[in-house]
Amino acid sequence: MKLDPAQRQILSLLQKDSTLSTQQMADKVGLSPSPCWRRVKELEESGLIKGYVALLDRQKLGLTTCVWVRVKLKKHSAExxxxxxxxxxxxxxxxxxYELLGETDCLLKLYLPNLEAFSAFMHNFLLKIPEVDVxxxxxxxxxxxxxxxxxx
Structure with missing residues (x-):
């Protein structure tokens, strides 16, 4: 989908703050509210805007540990x-x-409360998956x- 400058601005604004009203967005983009609203609807209907979410502070939720796990599977088949x-x-x-090319088959990103939770994740979940090799x-x-x- 080719984007015009107003659509690009709308997308940039929404990525930073999706709670902006149509009027606030229109003021920042230099459009009146109706054309701005129509552009947002077009972006939603095209699937370029997949949805709206609240971004949470993982630290305040107690998810202070971020771990990346590279996984090599036992076999390479679709099944x-x-x-x-x-x-x-x-x-x-x-x-x-993510599925990767190279030595690692998959890369996982985890948010956990601590290293003990990571140990539990590994022993009670990941290492119990039969397809996991290393x-x-x-x-x-x-x-x-x-x-x-x-x-x-």
């Missing part, structure tokens, strides 16, 4: 990956999961940048 994906999608601690984990010491806004 194995499908089974692994289904299990991982049902796990709340896994906030991101894992390597990295604990984040501190968060330098974590943005949700995409470059437009």
């Amino acid at each position: 194995v990956l499908d089974r692994f994906e289904a299990v991982v999608k049902g796990c709340d601690e896994v906030v991101e999961c 894992t390597h984990s990295s604990v984040a010491l501190r968060e330098i940048k974590n943005e949700t806004a995409l470059p437009i």
Whole structure:
């Protein structure tokens, strides 16, 4: 979808604050409210805007530990990956999961309260998945940048 400058501005504004009213957005973009509202609706209907969410402070929720886990699967087949994906999608601690090329098959990002919770996750969940062969984990010491806004 080719975006015009107003659509780009609208998307940038919504990524920073999706609670803006149509009037506030229109004022910032330089449109009247009706055309601005129509553009937002077009972006929603096209699927470019997938939804609206509240971004929570994980530290205040007690999720102070961020762990990245690289997973190597026992076999490379569609069935194995499908089974692994289904299990991982049902796990709340896994906030991101990517299939990768190279030595690692999948990369998981976890938010947990502490290292004890990570140990429990590994022993009670991840290592019990039959498709998992080898894992390597990295604990984040501190968060330098974590943005949700995409470059437009």
